[in-house]
Amino acid sequence: MEVNVMLFSNTRKRVMSGWLKMHHRQEFGSALKLQKFLFFYEALSKIENENSDFRTLKGYVNGPVFSDVYGDYTYRYDEFADNIEDAYELNPQILNEDRAKFSGFLVNILNEGELSDITHELNIWSVKKEQIDRGVKHIPLVEEDLNENDADLLLSLKEMYSTEYIDSVKVIEVSGKSFIIKHSDVEKLTTEQESVFITLADDDSLENPVYVSVSEDGVVLVD
Secondary structure, three states, X not given: OOOOOOOOOOHHHHHHHHHHHHHOHHHHOOHHHHHHHHHHHHHHHHHOOOOOOOOOEEEEOOEEEEHHHHHHHHHOHXXXXXXXXXXXXXXXXXXXXXXXXXXXXXHHHOOHHHHHHHHHHOHHHHOOHHHHHOOOOOEEOOHHHOOHHHHHHHHHHHHHOOHHHHHHEEEEEEOOEEEEEEHHHXXXXXXXXXXXXXXXXXXXXXXXXXXEEEOOOOOEEEO
């Protein structure tokens, strides 16, 4: 069902954006993270032989961008933000929940630079890198350039972060680092132990995301 508003994003993209806003509001607050969420979702839809939509996908310095969503988010933000939750609630059948969970988890645990680095590794973007680096604007990215290596990378990440795994953990964000901890360990944390995350966040030797656990005697461990 289409909602009659002056937006350029189609219902599919608004439903997906609505899901992200409802489940990862902080990530929705980043235009780049929204774009990465949409891209990962559509790329996996294609790889897994389901309906996908690469229309309006363009190549920019920081990675793939759906230009219609970018325009709505940048120039019609209030109307877009108000509409997308209704779009999701009216059309939930459009969305593959597991794929959305994975894509949302990925933009949750990685920062903007790390997300851009992943998309730069993919052929669908890197095949146009020379033109992008020259400053050519609005370069179309096409689904035919999504190759086997791209599929292997995204599917390996999806296998690593299965729906069961995502449901079993909590992400704690501190000073730009994401700490992944099992729900069963979260219950063991005291206020004093939570302060350990502040110290760990300042440790530049720890790569994002950081996997942590709590020992039987209450010590926070980096796995």
